Amino acid sequence: MNRRSFHRAPEGERRQELIEATLDCISEFGLKGATVRQIAIRAGVTAGLVRHYFESKDQMVAEAYRAVIASLTEKASKVEGDPETRLRDFIAINLTEPVADSRSISLWAAFISQVRVDPVLSEIHREGYLAFRNSLQELLADFLATKGKPADAETCRAFAIAINGLVDGLWVEGCLAGDLFREGELVAIAMSSVEALLGTSIGTAKQ
Amino acid sequence: MNRRSFHRAPEGERRQELIEATLDCISEFGLKGATVRQIAIRAGVTAGLVRHYFESKDQMVAEAYRAVIASLTEKASKVEGDPETRLRDFIAINLTEPVADSRSISLWAAFISQVRVDPVLSEIHREGYLAFRNSLQELLADFLATKGKPADAETCRAFAIAINGLVDGLWVEGCLAGDLFREGELVAIAMSSVEALLGTSIGTAKQ
DNA sequence: GCAGCTATTATTCAAGCGTATAATAATACG
DNA sequence: CGTATTATTATACGCTTGAATAATAGCTGC
Known part of the structure; x- marks a missing residue:
């Protein structure tokens, strides 16, 4: 029952990575294809983390x-x-x-x-x-x-x-x-x- | 157990209505919001009918x-x-x-x-x-x-x-x-x- | 006016969605 | 070095999605 190891990203950096991953997904798969899960994969984290940095997926997309x-x-x-x-x-x-x-x-x-x-x-x-x-x-x-x-x-x-x-x-x-x-x-x-x-x-x- | 009454649309007409409904939904709700169900509501039919006229939703969107x-x-x-x-x-x-x-x-x-x-x-x-x-x-x-x-x-x-x-x-x-x-x-x-x-x-x- | 055809409805299904919650690993600090 | 903090993972939930299927209502031709 081992969890994935990870590193805690420095101030604001992960936020930026998530926004960049959002844009990558939108450009590659369209708005429809830019799901929380895809974005998380692209950013190299798990989906739950999105809601730690943003109030909702919509808010993240707006910042993107x-x-x-x-x-x-x-x-x-x-x-x-x-x-x-x-x-x-x-x-x-x-x-x-x-x-x-x-x-x-x-x-x-x-x-x-x-x-x-x-x-x-x-x-x-x-x-x-x-x-x-x-x-x-x-x-x-x-x-x-x-x-x-x-x-x-x-x-x-x-x-x-x-x-x-x-x-x-x-x-x-x-x-x-x-x-x-x-x-x-x-x-x-x-x-x-x-x-x-x-x-x-x-x-x-x-x- | 009464079903909705309906009328059988003449040749090709329903197809055109579905395409028009697809465009209405895309312009109003975006590609994401243009679901088979929304489109069917807009066209005044039920969702299943889409697949009677088109091989898939994607094909209908392409024709749109x-x-x-x-x-x-x-x-x-x-x-x-x-x-x-x-x-x-x-x-x-x-x-x-x-x-x-x-x-x-x-x-x-x-x-x-x-x-x-x-x-x-x-x-x-x-x-x-x-x-x-x-x-x-x-x-x-x-x-x-x-x-x-x-x-x-x-x-x-x-x-x-x-x-x-x-x-x-x-x-x-x-x-x-x-x-x-x-x-x-x-x-x-x-x-x-x-x-x-x-x-x-x-x-x-x-x- | 009825028999057959098919356009249409109604229902069901598995997959994927955004979100909520709890457990835990990584870090910071005394 | 131990402990508190929190960023991150893992899992689960309710809902919506596109699609498949079965039942049936409306037409057409005889």
């Missing part, structure tokens, strides 16, 4: 969604340098790995499909989306200002919506069927499209 | 996905008139109801999240996506030709990818947070963006 949004936005939100560089980096980061890969969109889609169903997820989503678009809008305002172009709020809003849509749409295409595109093709198309939209070079001209 | 793709593509694929009109209609149709609404994206996202998991859904997805983009690419080729612009395959491909991304991305934005946009705003942004991308008017200039 927060983690997804964070991973999709954090890299793009900490671009640095002059506005032109930041704009280029913003586009490139969102359209290359690890932001653009099939795991990301599986997770994103799984949660989006629940946003209408679950008010908790809905609130998490809304916060994340607005923050993302607002930071793009500010970036565009800075960029247009340095180019001496009109940068009133209404103009920036329209550009932010269009470019956000373009980048999101290309992100989806790339994630779902990356093999249909050549290396760097999506980024190149995005760059020249943004130049056409804004009517300004963003420093990507061929030498 | 085919129906979703059809409803998302059929309206846009049968635009008529000269190329310029067709291009304008293509954009408008994809960014207004019924194609752009929260139910559509719930369904789309639910299935997309399973594409990585389920090879059957994956194949259905790939067919639908390629058909959609190819028809857009042909439309663009026609349009550019009438405008006397270069319309070689490579150019059309790049434009199709960009415009498909733009429209898809705006579609997602509109579906997820339609209340953040003014009436007709997304369509207007899409129209002027496409004009900027192609470097050509598409007949939407304000008079």
Whole structure:
């Protein structure tokens, strides 16, 4: 009657592992397949432990969604340098790995499909989306200002919506069927499209 | 010991009702919540009937996905008139109801999240996506030709990818947070963006 | 108007779900 | 080094799930 041996994880670490295991399971088996037991196996613990760290499975899944949004936005939100560089980096980061890969969109889609169903997820989503678009809008305002172009709020809003849509749409295409595109093709198309939209070079001209 | 009374549905009709009920449940309760019993209730029959029309629940769900793709593509694929009109209609149709609404994206996202998991859904997805983009690419080729612009395959491909991304991305934005946009705003942004991308008017200039 | 066919209902089943509880192994502390 | 604490395991419970089966009600053709 021997029990499994185990080690007690340091502060907060096990929590993080469980969230990561949750995302692994969702991306591999879908929301349906992400059962408490599967998640526990993935995390290398037993199922009961989930309820030691979370009030319920639903709460754990909600925190996992927060983690997804964070991973999709954090890299793009900490671009640095002059506005032109930041704009280029913003586009490139969102359209290359690890932001653009099939795991990301599986997770994103799984949660989006629940946003209408679950008010908790809905609130998490809304916060994340607005923050993302607002930071793009500010970036565009800075960029247009340095180019001496009109940068009133209404103009920036329209550009932010269009470019956000373009980048999101290309992100989806790339994630779902990356093999249909050549290396760097999506980024190149995005760059020249943004130049056409804004009517300004963003420093990507061929030498 | 009275049984419920019922009526025998005419050829194929019940099948269609079950598929529609499946989509209703997925959009309202998510893939998890779309159980055989819920679907049967929605269709006004008992659960056992599902297996009289489909080999398994999974097969019914796969056919429901085919129906979703059809409803998302059929309206846009049968635009008529000269190329310029067709291009304008293509954009408008994809960014207004019924194609752009929260139910559509719930369904789309639910299935997309399973594409990585389920090879059957994956194949259905790939067919639908390629058909959609190819028809857009042909439309663009026609349009550019009438405008006397270069319309070689490579150019059309790049434009199709960009415009498909733009429209898809705006579609997602509109579906997820339609209340953040003014009436007709997304369509207007899409129209002027496409004009900027192609470097050509598409007949939407304000008079 | 009745005989036969089958679409539909009703019931049952094993498997898997999230959760609750109790036992116990690993650590921290005096 | 012994003892208290708690993170972790192990097990069990009630419920829901997709599916299989048997009974039957509604149609169709004669």
